[in-house]
Amino acid sequence: MYSRILLPTNGSELCDAANEEGIxxxxxxxxxxxxxxxxxxxxxxxxxxxxxxxxxxxQLEKDAQLRGDNLVAEIAERCQASAVACETLxxxxxxxxxxxxxxxxxxxxxxxxxxxxxxxxxxxxLLGSETMKVLTHTKVPVLVYR
Numbered sequence: 001m002y003s004r005i006l007l008p009t010n011g012s013e014l015c016d017a018a019n020e021e022g023i024x025x026x027x028x029x030x031x032x033x034x035x036x037x038x039x040x041x042x043x044x045x046x047x048x049x050x051x052x053x054x055x056x057x058x059q060l061e062k063d064a065q066l067r068g069d070n071l072v073a074e075i076a077e078r079c080q081a082s083a084v085a086c087e088t089l090x091x092x093x094x095x096x097x098x099x100x101x102x103x104x105x106x107x108x109x110x111x112x113x114x115x116x117x118x119x120x121x122x123x124x125x126l127l128g129s130e131t132m133k134v135l136t137h138t139k140v141p142v143l144v145y146r
Contacts, residue, residue, distance in 0.1 A: 018115035018145040035075035037068040038099035097133035
């Protein structure tokens with residue numbers, strides 16, 4: 001039914017649980033996983049007490065890229081252990097939901113499998129929901145794990 005499943009992660013425990021379920025789901029479908037992480041585009045470093053902010057900003061960007069690479073590599077290792085084909089992708093975007101949709105289109109995924117905290121009421125309104133934004137802006141089917 002599905003052949004390419006986007007599995008976005010932010011490294012949280014909830015995403016880790018969703019990753020495991022997503023890998024099991026992909027295995028049952030004989031599908032390929034696309035492990036994905038959105039890297040922030042902006043780091044707001046105006047000044048430091050140690051000197052110019054540029055070296056600190058550069059280091060923050062390198063650290064964010066390394067973290068993203070490590071997160072998707074961890075999913076790839078789990079996929080390999082489960083005999084599930086896996087590709088990895090990181091994109092730079094300050095809005096994770098936009099990056100998730102872009103990744104799904106770029107990699108021609110036919111399903112997005114993602115976690116949701118299940119916030120309701122005022123906390124959902126104030127904190128927003130990347131999952132809700134993906135659901136309302138994509139044409140790709142989304143399976144929400146809670």
